[in-house]
Amino acid sequence: MPPPFTLLIDPLPADAAPADFSSTFTEVDASAPALRVGELSTQRGDGIFETLGVVDGHAQEVGPHLARLKHSAEICELPIPNLAQWGAAISFAIENLPKSGEFSIKLVLSRGVEAGPAPTAWLHATVAPSYGHVREAGVRVVTLDRGYARGTAEHAPWLLLGAKTLSYAVNMAALREATRRGADDTIFVTSDGYVMEGPTSSVIIRHGDAFATPAPSGAILHGTTQQSLFEHLRGEGHVADYRDISVAELRAVDAAWLVSSVRLAVAVTELDSRAMKTDASTTAAFNRFLMLPRG
Amino acid sequence: MPPPFTLLIDPLPADAAPADFSSTFTEVDASAPALRVGELSTQRGDGIFETLGVVDGHAQEVGPHLARLKHSAEICELPIPNLAQWGAAISFAIENLPKSGEFSIKLVLSRGVEAGPAPTAWLHATVAPSYGHVREAGVRVVTLDRGYARGTAEHAPWLLLGAKTLSYAVNMAALREATRRGADDTIFVTSDGYVMEGPTSSVIIRHGDAFATPAPSGAILHGTTQQSLFEHLRGEGHVADYRDISVAELRAVDAAWLVSSVRLAVAVTELDSRAMKTDASTTAAFNRFLMLPRG
Numbered sequence: 001m002p003p004p005f006t007l008l009i010d011p012l013p014a015d016a017a018p019a020d021f022s023s024t025f026t027e028v029d030a031s032a033p034a035l036r037v038g039e040l041s042t043q044r045g046d047g048i049f050e051t052l053g054v055v056d057g058h059a060q061e062v063g064p065h066l067a068r069l070k071h072s073a074e075i076c077e078l079p080i081p082n083l084a085q086w087g088a089a090i091s092f093a094i095e096n097l098p099k100s101g102e103f104s105i106k107l108v109l110s111r112g113v114e115a116g117p118a119p120t121a122w123l124h125a126t127v128a129p130s131y132g133h134v135r136e137a138g139v140r141v142v143t144l145d146r147g148y149a150r151g152t153a154e155h156a157p158w159l160l161l162g163a164k165t166l167s168y169a170v171n172m173a174a175l176r177e178a179t180r181r182g183a184d185d186t187i188f189v190t191s192d193g194y195v196m197e198g199p200t201s202s203v204i205i206r207h208g209d210a211f212a213t214p215a216p217s218g219a220i221l222h223g224t225t226q227q228s229l230f231e232h233l234r235g236e237g238h239v240a241d242y243r244d245i246s247v248a249e250l251r252a253v254d255a256a257w258l259v260s261s262v263r264l265a266v267a268v269t270e271l272d273s274r275a276m277k278t279d280a281s282t283t284a285a286f287n288r289f290l291m292l293p294r295g
Numbered sequence: 296m297p298p299p300f301t302l303l304i305d306p307l308p309a310d311a312a313p314a315d316f317s318s319t320f321t322e323v324d325a326s327a328p329a330l331r332v333g334e335l336s337t338q339r340g341d342g343i344f345e346t347l348g349v350v351d352g353h354a355q356e357v358g359p360h361l362a363r364l365k366h367s368a369e370i371c372e373l374p375i376p377n378l379a380q381w382g383a384a385i386s387f388a389i390e391n392l393p394k395s396g397e398f399s400i401k402l403v404l405s406r407g408v409e410a411g412p413a414p415t416a417w418l419h420a421t422v423a424p425s426y427g428h429v430r431e432a433g434v435r436v437v438t439l440d441r442g443y444a445r446g447t448a449e450h451a452p453w454l455l456l457g458a459k460t461l462s463y464a465v466n467m468a469a470l471r472e473a474t475r476r477g478a479d480d481t482i483f484v485t486s487d488g489y490v491m492e493g494p495t496s497s498v499i500i501r502h503g504d505a506f507a508t509p510a511p512s513g514a515i516l517h518g519t520t521q522q523s524l525f526e527h528l529r530g531e532g533h534v535a536d537y538r539d540i541s542v543a544e545l546r547a548v549d550a551a552w553l554v555s556s557v558r559l560a561v562a563v564t565e566l567d568s569r570a571m572k573t574d575a576s577t578t579a580a581f582n583r584f585l586m587l588p589r590g
């Protein structure tokens with residue numbers, strides 16, 4: 001089946017271990033209706049997701065994505081996903097995707113139909129947008145206040161700040177605001193002036209030979225691509241730290257990137273209409289690394 | 296068709312005025328799939344909604360609900376809805392609902408399928424839960440920090456705080472937190488200690504003969520039920536004000552209610568585990584008024 005294609009998944013309890021998961025998958029035509037209007041994913045944005053990159057027949061960072069799916073489920077008090085089942089669904093999708101080119105696989109776990117007995121789950125595979133140009137040219141970015149002070153997530157877990165939920169209307173509105181300001185993307189900042197993350201990406205900065213990303217807290221998603229890059233950078237002998245980064249510091253770095261699973265690494269070329277220093281060779285090295293098969 | 300039932304609506308431009316809208320409605324079985332997985336309502340919580348109460352064959356406050364749907368569309372930069380078409384869909388639903396009993400009609404306008412040409416829209420009619428008991432017994436409430444300081448909405452419109460979006464995962468998490476604390480419902484407060492609203496209701500307080508609700512700002516939905524009650528109270532010669540209400544003030548009121556379109560008015564009997572003064576005769580009078588047909 002050529003992409004786009006969709007697998008509905010009948011979610012098993014976390015510890016179920018059948019010999020073969022394939023009987024729990026149902027292929028559906030991506031252009032045909034598959035969900036009921038009573039779905040809490042659509043009524044309330046009440047569910048979680050992950051988006052994996054696929055490069056030349058290899059799904060990237062499957063383990064970290066599944067670990068984060070489980071973490072999001074815990075925060076949202078959804079039934080803990082059966083990670084072996086999700087892994088089998090990814091493998092099933094990979095077998096059906098072309099062996100060359102870039103694709104994206106989205107995993108969705110919804111709370112299910114209102115008052116229904118069970119969550120709803122599916123996998124949706126698509127051809128990735130063509131990001132070759134933006135990986136070279138970079139993006140113009142505006143900072144936007146996310147409205148929360150540092151530390152909010154820790155004392156207000158019901159804000160679900162560390163979970164990758166389907167309630168992404170604000171993230172999409174922030175990208176429209178960026179466009180309105182003549183930019184391509186956004187970096188959310190706390191109301192007290194600290195860097196958080198992009199609506200669909202993590203932020204990495206470089207000062208000289210040292211790299212950093214905002215300290216993971218309840219308010220920031222732990223980026224799978226960022227973690228993979230940091231492991232690589234440390235393996236090459238670089239410093240790669242988690243720490244608070246103020247907006248003032250961000251304006252003065254030697255280079256900054258937004259990194260994410262499908263678009264990979266893109267340089268921040270402008271911040272709030274002011275040119276930023278960029279580092280084309282590191283950007284290219286990041287993307288060469290991110291195109292390699294990673295576990 | 297008995298409830299639940301669903302009408303898919305083919306959204307017309309705001310100013311289209313056909314002689315008959317019924318050809319733009321398609322009845323679908325509420326238990327059958329009707330939405331594609333590419334729906335942005337489900338992928339991103341990217342859409343808006345309204346929930347109307349229906350009492351004995353009369354849809355309540357149609358005008359204010361449709362006005363708020365349009366306001367939400369403006370904030371979210373969705374195509375402006377054709378209110379005559381939505382009104383016709385409500386009338387069509389009313390014709391198909393039983394002439395006695397309480398029902399709820401949900402209107403949803405989604406940004407549509409990703410990269411698709413048009414928004415998706417539907418109406419979903421259901422039997423209302425049985426709220427007779429809670430209208431008499433009231434609810435135990437906990438206050439929960441919404442994480443935003445007063446004034447946040449005004450300088451950060453991309454947070455969509457005045458829009459009734461489908462991104463309600465936080466509202467649902469707040470209700471779970473209330474349950475965990477042995478309560479029934481929640482009142483969100485600002486990080487600087489001011490009353491906002493419930494996850495699915497407005498807050499009204501009474502001091503002696505004077506009623507008040509938090510000043511409508513970009514951060515609070517303008518409640519259709521609250522507005523209807525305020526008009527009624529003023530017509531009866533009461534003071535009914537919009538103003539800032541601190542949490543400290545809320546703890547000391549003569550009575551407080553959560554009001555919403557389907558559950559109607561319920562007394563706050565406990566706030567953060569402390570008993571609140573209640574006023575059973577006003578609660579009953581509120582609900583008698585709210586059960587009457589209103590435009």
